[in-house]
Amino acid sequence: MNHPLSKYFREEVFPTPFCPGCGHGILLNAVLRAIDAEGYDMDKMLFVSGIGCAAWIPSPHFAADTLHVTHGRAVAFATGAKLMNPELKVVVISGDGDLTAIGGNHLIHAARRDIDLTVICANNSIYGMTGGQLAPTTPLHAFTATSPKGNTEPDFDLCRLVEAAGASYVARFTVSHVRMLIKSIQTALAHQGFSFVEVISPCPTQFGRWNAQPEIIDMFNDLKKKFVSKAKYEKLDEKDRKEMKIVGEFVK
Numbered sequence: 001m002n003h004p005l006s007k008y009f010r011e012e013v014f015p016t017p018f019c020p021g022c023g024h025g026i027l028l029n030a031v032l033r034a035i036d037a038e039g040y041d042m043d044k045m046l047f048v049s050g051i052g053c054a055a056w057i058p059s060p061h062f063a064a065d066t067l068h069v070t071h072g073r074a075v076a077f078a079t080g081a082k083l084m085n086p087e088l089k090v091v092v093i094s095g096d097g098d099l100t101a102i103g104g105n106h107l108i109h110a111a112r113r114d115i116d117l118t119v120i121c122a123n124n125s126i127y128g129m130t131g132g133q134l135a136p137t138t139p140l141h142a143f144t145a146t147s148p149k150g151n152t153e154p155d156f157d158l159c160r161l162v163e164a165a166g167a168s169y170v171a172r173f174t175v176s177h178v179r180m181l182i183k184s185i186q187t188a189l190a191h192q193g194f195s196f197v198e199v200i201s202p203c204p205t206q207f208g209r210w211n212a213q214p215e216i217i218d219m220f221n222d223l224k225k226k227f228v229s230k231a232k233y234e235k236l237d238e239k240d241r242k243e244m245k246i247v248g249e250f251v252k
Contacts, residue, residue, distance in 0.1 A: 005032045008042060013060045018053065021208075021216030023175035023201030027122055028057045030178060030199075031093065034185035045089045046081055050074035050103060053129045054095035054122035054201070072102030075110045078117050089118075089189065096123040096137040100158055104136070111165035114193045120185065121158060121196065124203035132206035143210040159250050162196045169195035170251040175202070176223040177247055184249065200227060 003009075009032075018024050035042070047058035051071035059066040069077045074094045082090045092099075099107050099121050110117060125142065127133040132145040136156040143150055163170045169191040173181040181199060188195035202208065202219035213219050227247045228236075236244060 005029070005036060008032045008035065008063055010060055010063050016061065017056055019203075019205040021202065021204040021219070022053070022128075023124070023199075023203075023220075024054055024057055024122055026175040026178065027054075027093075027120070027181075027199050027201055028061060030175075030182045031057070031091075031120065031185055032062075033182050034189060037182070038186055038189060040089065040189065044087065045091065046078075048074045048078040048081070048090065048092045048094075050094045050098035051129075052095035052098045052127070053124070053203075054093060055098060057093045057122070058091075072098055072104075073106065074098060075103060075106040075117070075119065078119075079106075079110055079115055082115060082117060086116075090116075091189070092117060092119040094121065095128070096121055096125070096158070097127045097135045100136050100156060100161075107162065108165040111162045111167040111194050111196065114166055114168050116193055118185075118188045118191070118195045119197070120188070121198050122201045123158065123198055124201050124207060125155070126203055126207040126210075128203045128206045132210060142207070144206075145210070158198045159196070162194075163251050166194070167196045167251060168193035169249075171196070171249045172198040172200070172227075172245075173247050174200035174223040174227050176220050177227070180247070187249070187252070 042064040046065050048067045049055035059068040074092045078090045078092045125137045134144045134146045138151045139155050141150045159170050159172050171184045188197050204216050227245050230246050233246050
């Protein structure tokens, strides 16, 4: 059977390297569906990624020009490419560790300058590829390889961070909110200025193992329970809000 998105793939690289239950394959699909819906020419696009599980989404899977660069430097390379060729549609796809830990300064200054880039951050709340270490997005009290007694630091709210820095399109969805995620990526790609989409993506192999979530389906169901619309969030009392996060568009 011919897949409707096969024209965007380098078919020789399949199957993907993602672990069973990883949400990054869903995100890969969502990005290509957004590109297909908008009718973009992949020959006029550049995809940049750093180091980590999510960095494998565009490279080597997309049949397009890709830059797979050093850890934390995806936004810096993307900025250089955009300045050199402003006609390119430049898209960064990388993970929360790569973009917001070692790459954090590049992220906030690109947002501050409102550079015409689309940044898609696959957030799995842990360093999935390099051993399951604590990340800036690891929830408070969660366990990792480097926080075996539980994380003592509050997790970064990435959307509030880039909004405060000056990004002109900011959104958050999960891989359990696929249709809304695709529409958000479409909006981000069409946006003139710095657009940022945080995508919550489960990691059964590392985060699930450390936090006693062995059933993959439970991790996906948790996304639907714990990530809610702003309207629903505002109806909750203060106690229930502590376990919830908002999905939707924050700046548009």
